[in-house]
Amino acid sequence: MATIVFNAVGTYLGGPIGGAIGSLFGRQFDTALFGTSSRRGPRLTELAVSTSSYGQLLPRHFGRMRVAGAIIWAADLVEHSETRGGGKGAPSMTAYSYTASFAVALASRPISGLGRIWADGKLLRGEAGDLKVGGTLRIHTGEGDQAADPLMLSAEGEASCPACRDLAYVVFEDLDLADYFNRIPALTFEVIADEGFGLEDVIGDLLEDVDAGVALQGIAGWTCDGPLFESLQALGQVVPLQADAGAETLVIARERLQGDTIALPEPAVATGDDAFGTVSGFTRHRAPPPERPPSTLRYYDTGRDYQPSLQHASGRSAPGGADTIELPAALDSATARALIEKTARRIDWARERMSWRSCELDPAVAPGTIVTLPAVAGHWRVLDWEWCESGVELSLERMLPTGADTTPDLAADPGRANPPADDPTGTSALVAFELPLDAAGTPADAPRPFAAVASTSAHWSGAALYADRGDGALLPLGPSGRTRSVIGTAASVLSPASPLLFDRSSQLLVSLVDPAMQLVPADTRQLAFGANLALVGEEILQFAQATSLGSGNWRLEGLLRGRGGTEPAIATHGTGEAFVLLDARPVALNPAILGREPARQVVAIGRGDSDPVAAPVLLDGVTLRPLAPVHPRCATLADGTWRLSWTRRARGGWQWQDGVDMPLVEQAETYLVTLGPIDAPVAMWSTAGPLLEIPAQVISDLSATAPGTALRVRQQGTHSLSAPLLLCTLP
Template sequence: MATLVFSGIGTMLGGPIGGAIGTLAGRQVDAALFGPGRRQGPRLKDLAVTTSTYGQIVPRHFGRMRVAGSIIWATELVEHDEAQGGGKGTPGTTTYSYTANFAIALSSRPILSVGRIWADGKLLRGAAGDLKVGGTLRIHTGQGNQAPDPLMAAAEGAQRCPAHRDLAYAVFENLELAPFYNRIPSLTFEIIADESFDLGALVRDVVEDLEGSLPLPTILGYSSEGPPATDIETFDQVVPLAIDTAGGRLVIARERSHADLVELPEAAIAVGDDDFGGASGFTRHRAPASAQPPMILRYYDPGRDYQASVQRASGRAMAGEPGALDLPAAIEAASARTLIESAARRIDWSRDRVSWRTCELDASIAPGSLVSLPGIGGMWRVCEWEWRESGIELALQRHLPLGADMPPALATDPGRLNSLPDVLPGETGLFAFELPFDPASGGPDAPRCFAAVSSASPDWRGAALFADRGDGELLPLGPSGRRRAVMGTTVSILPDANPLFLDRGPGLVVRLIDPAMQLASIDTRQLAAGANLAIVGEEILQFLHAVPLGDGYWRLSGLLRGRGGTEAARALHIAGEPFALLGTGLASIDTSVLGSAAERQVVALGAGDAAPAQSRVRLDGITLRPLSPVHPRRTVRHDGTCTLSWTRRTRGGWAWQDGIDMPLVEEAELYRVTTGPLEAPLATWSVAAPRLDLPAALWSELAEMAPGAPLQVRQQGTHALSLPLTLCTLP
């Protein structure tokens, strides 16, 4: 405000030059009245990012902290290419991905381990030690006997690669960069340097003769980038200390307790002109209040993923911004509030000062000692002493009464944390199958193979799919994608039912792989449109009602059985069969890579899998196999000729429309009629129409040769024979 006022007055009186002078004067006034608060202690860094600057200090860390680190070694990005497709009638594609190898220095003193890791603010490594992206992580804790990292030694040479002893660092090998836009992300690490530490640990590395190990129960971690003296000074702002270097030994302790109180003798009178307290031997005064007393404590809150946080002391607001204490330590919010409240109370009490003169020597009195004064109430702390000709002069500061610096229980709000979920990837579930031919999905000569890939964990990030043609060699099929398929297993046994009617029986109980997954009930119109299509074992069906039973169990009822020409599997069900909802979330399988061997199977391997998931291909060959004929009929003419007829069905012709003949998907309409076993038929006929005439003599001959044997018909397709339809049995 003063800047605007002085600038306007200066412009009015002296033009542009006067305005500039007024602006400068106004800024000085604003700074004096409303200037930025005075900061004490090392400056906090708001989760600084990883850098690679030469000469940068690698801090020492104590307890638990979240730090950025410095990149000390890296290679060029590694390019990976993967070719997919290129089979029969499908274009080939090549995808490129990049990984990185690099090392990051974490601490200039040994640590115990590394906890979570964040990359660009997102969780890269969970608390359980699981990497959320592909790659390998090795932690070197900085012990004095640690060996060089094998990757760095292989790249630089065993003779040139240092072991970085007494330096904790992390090495990433082949870290996937796709989630980070093909660049090395900004990383921060949760360092676990010690289970607990004391104040003496901050200086023990540089001071040999040290006495005292002051515990810091409320300080969970601390980062030191400067000399130990700065660290001690920083902690003295929130934890009053008594430091003594007499006798060449450093003693660190809390302020003397009330039990160590020493009573001083009467003050000695001095007659010098420049001596204080000429008539009494002492003087007493109250120091002026600080213009900006520290009322704010900035710290790292482990409850908010070590983000920089602020706690304010209670009290009347003062002009200007209050002073702030910067403590680069990990502290719980409630403990931080207590520390700043106590510090604010101590500052007000310590304004009372006394200069006292005594002529008696007492070896127990030294800076930090607590004393009492004759005729003056309270306790006083010795700040300094000086031996002069007139006596020993003590500078005293009022000490808080017992419990005066302990604030009452105050409500503390640490702030909101929008934490990212830390969930283990979970094991991969796999169910591979073929689907019947669909004219809307491709030509009639290409198999339609899919895999339902899913997991019980919502944090599952997909899996790599491979094809095993039966020889044990794994051929890559590409990633499954992150979207989970709705799948599970059957709990009950699905009984046989007529596929021509809606099955209103007890239905089927299934258990989904994730209890949070949902199934939905539909109406009959949606059922007729093809909704709620699912595969159970070797049968495709639809369900009208889905009733949750709890804990991922569902009862499916109102079933339409044998959809897509799978009616032959109605009576073959067992408990524990795989179940998958058809539709979205299915991974397409390249059949040119998978092959057509009967032993073929699909293999999936995800980040949370101890062993790969395997699945043979269910409904094998159903895409190219013609549907079996229906509606068998047997007619005997007047001359004894037996006429057998049937109705053709077509692959992909799932809608029976009146007045329209079913299209012929195969190259030609051919049928094979056999009698006896299919593997070794007694007689075979090939016809080009859905009809076969057997003269009376031939009929009698067949009856004598194989009485009771069935006559069966199969459609001869372009690629395979259909399943048989029994026309009749011989007498």
């Protein structure tokens, strides 16, 4: 190809003599550049990583290519700290994270946009343009009127920050480095330079007065990272190009642009003893096959995320091995197989050569001209010519017959690839709640608020949590973390049952937010140690059996109801209630920030959320609320006095032991006994122990005033009253 190009340029600048000199120089250039190597073209490398070297050349890209780029600006890493937990004696933990801001130059000509971005082999930006980690991406396409990046401008100042016009680059602002070991990862970019391009775009304004309207069918992308002649030489190996320098404009095309083929005159007879074809005036021969014929094409495969790939031409291998054509182009496997197959066939046909002598010097017959010969079939291309004493001697090459360059219908396999998943950024799902007091070292006077945060997609990087105390102001509660809680909704109404017995008859249908989430069964021993604890609405229960119904739907059976003092909620269930598996995955919230306002709620904001996700706090106040007394007893003494008694329970004391009194968690043991409605009692008594005696006369008077009215008792805790326990009813 270099021979043809230099020949055409030499003829364009210096006429036939210049063409001969250019042809000679082109052949010398080919030999010096390629020698006897087994490859042809610039060597393809595995996908490189972004570098930052002064003087590094930035390539020009066409179509779609995957490139590394060069880091041209960077700021220092920024450290961020988040303190979680704490307050009222609870331990706190400070987590540190780092972000980076930097700019990466991609191309020395304008581009139209960016596709995917890979970081350490994982997708940093998906096909839909979504960043998989926190941060901001700004794309500067390299137009001639683009403005300086605002971040770089603020950091460097107007006098030191160029607009980098005619340079395509991107700026990452506060890119989260948590997934990349707190360092800037190895980045590669899918550059979208053009939706379609041809040879004329590749040449661009590098050469003047050139007509190169050649469509590059099937080539999805091309990279020029060196002189133009290297790109033309590499492309010419698989797309045969002809140069026509016979007019004022240099024309490069697939075929020489001439109206009709030129018919050569009859060959001239030579008189010299050492001349070829002395009697006939021509010789015809078939050149031997190349020692290393090109039969392998190495390229960037679009079906394998632009990884280098190979395609081989059909046929037997040559004894001396085969050359590999290195093509810096993005192709699919079918196009690559067709290109190397046609290249191998074209080289085989071009082995048929002819030397022709003419007595006429026709200026229109130049290298690349297509000619016909008297009494010889086919079309021939002029390779070169020499002006000798016996005439003008032409070297001709047989052109492919019609149909010989038809794309072969051959199977092509790009090979197996394992591209990183481009999962959409999932939306956040949130359930906020308090949990009952845990006796294992938890302060008795501190609420235990939690947030169970999850997403419909496994590719979810968490959400930022905020507290809204009812005034609309968002107070930061810290990040949720990447671990998804197992949450969903109740698809059936849970029927009432006794909290004192193992519920074998009730069933609960649950639909989880992600079908990939799992629930597991547990035996009675595991249940005794707290396994499979779940929140359904405002009731905490445990389940023994979990049966998958498909598509994220589960059937739960074998229930222990009203756990943790939530038995009042047993009869309040409805459809669509929140379901949360109470394991180690829910995030503890700072109660001081969350506050205790009745209208408070927790807000989650993730990258995939178009709007903030808010949730009220379920089981509000359950941590500090005393448990309702149990085992009511009513006895009538000999004088008609009613003796009412009950058994106390304590917050956090879930393991009842025979003969051992539950420890008191409240500051004092006080009970409130009321007659009639809780909010408007007919009578009220306060007692310091689990016992109350009402004289017979008082019972008689109350029975006359409010017959059939219920007597209830509540424990008076340090912070609130417990749920009521029915003691008895007046006659």
